[in-house]
Amino acid sequence: MKLYYAAGTCSFAPHVALREAGLPFDLVRMDMKTSTLEDGRHIKAVNGKGYVPVLELDSGERLTEVSAILQWIADQAPDATLAPPWGTxxxxxxxxxxxxxxxxxxxxxxxxxxxxxxxxxxxxxxxxxxxxxxxxxxxxxxxxxxxxxxxxxxxxxxxxxxxxxxxxxxxxxxxxxxxxxxxxxxxxxxxxxxxxxxxxx
Ligand SMILES: N[C@@H](CCC(=O)N[C@@H](CS)C(=O)NCC(=O)O)C(=O)O
The missing domain is CATH 1.20.1050.10 (Glutathione S-transferase Yfyf (Class Pi); Chain A, domain 2)
Structure with a gap:
């Protein structure tokens, strides 16, 4: 799993959540000034909306929007109780x-x-x-x-x-x-x- 992030921005929230959940992940940094990723690609190569955070799952599927990513992470690690169960x-x-x-x-x-x-x-x-x-x-x-x-x-x-x-x-x-x-x-x-x-x- 990969988290595309920019230092100190809203991608910090899923970054913390991944650590709380104890899930393995790699970080890929985006430069906020140029919107360029550390591998030289533009952020639009991974998110057509042009911003972080982006969570790339092991399947290759990509999830965007802080609130959706946070809930996805929470649901991968129910024992960490990062979110109440669905339906409650x-x-x-x-x-x-x-x-x-x-x-x-x-x-x-x-x-x-x-x-x-x-x-x-x-x-x-x-x-x-x-x-x-x-x-x-x-x-x-x-x-x-x-x-x-x-x-x-x-x-x-x-x-x-x-x-x-x-x-x-x-x-x-x-x-x-x-x-x-x-x-x-x-x-x-x-x-x-x-x-x-x-x-x-
Ligand atoms: N609606 C998006 C907003 C994401 C967002 O505002 N990302 C900012 C960092 S906090 C960003 O990457 N901005 C780069 C830009 O707008 O060029 C979400 O909830 O994930």
Whole structure:
């Protein structure tokens, strides 16, 4: 199995999930500036949509979109309890979180990292503050988003929280989120993924 990724981007979430699941995988790096893979191909050679993450299965089939990849990984390793079983209300709760993180947090960062106009950046920051307030309230003092157990939603949430510093967002306004991010960054899977992507030594 291969994970096509770019350092520190949303592909970090499936990277962490693969480590949590204990599945064997290789990493193939994409340069964000040129969209070129380390083997010289353009990312469009593996994903016509032109972005990471892409999970290439041993069958050669390729899966894209963070939320779909995360759930596929979770379902390969049921003993790791990275997602509640299909058909349960809890599974829909997980999907609720994945969709929220994808559409209400992940994508809102876009102008902040792509030279957005001042008004776009201000709007993005304002919307992110509202979203972080919501997550702070829902997380409360729970160790993980869904309660007592780490799930793939946590892999995604820690990924986007890692972007707050470069985006100039001070997490002190949300003490639970700040503590959560610090805790998760000490988790073995997260530290190993940070190291493998060259983000810490
Ligand atoms: N809807 C996609 C979004 C993926 C995405 O935004 N990927 C970014 C990194 S976080 C990327 O590869 N961008 C490269 C580009 O747009 O050129 C998903 O959920 O996987």
């Amino acid at each position: 209300m809890e599974r829909y709760r997980l999907q609720e979180w994945l969709n929220y993180i994808a559409t209400e947090i992940h994508k809102i960062f876009w102008p902040l990292f792509h030279q957005g106009a001042e008004i776009e950046n201000q709007n993005a920051l304002e919307r992110l503050r509202v979203r972080f307030g919501w997550v702070e309230q829902k997380l409360g003092s729970k160790p993980f988003l869904m309660g007592e157990h780490f799930t793939v939603a946590d892999a995604y949430l820690v990924t986007v929280l890692n972007w707050t510093k470069p985006a100039g967002i001070d997490l002190n306004a949300w003490p639970q989120l700040k503590a959560y991010r610090s805790r998760l960054r000490e988790r073995a899977s997260v530290m190993e993924a940070l190291r493998a992507e060259g983000l810490i030594r």
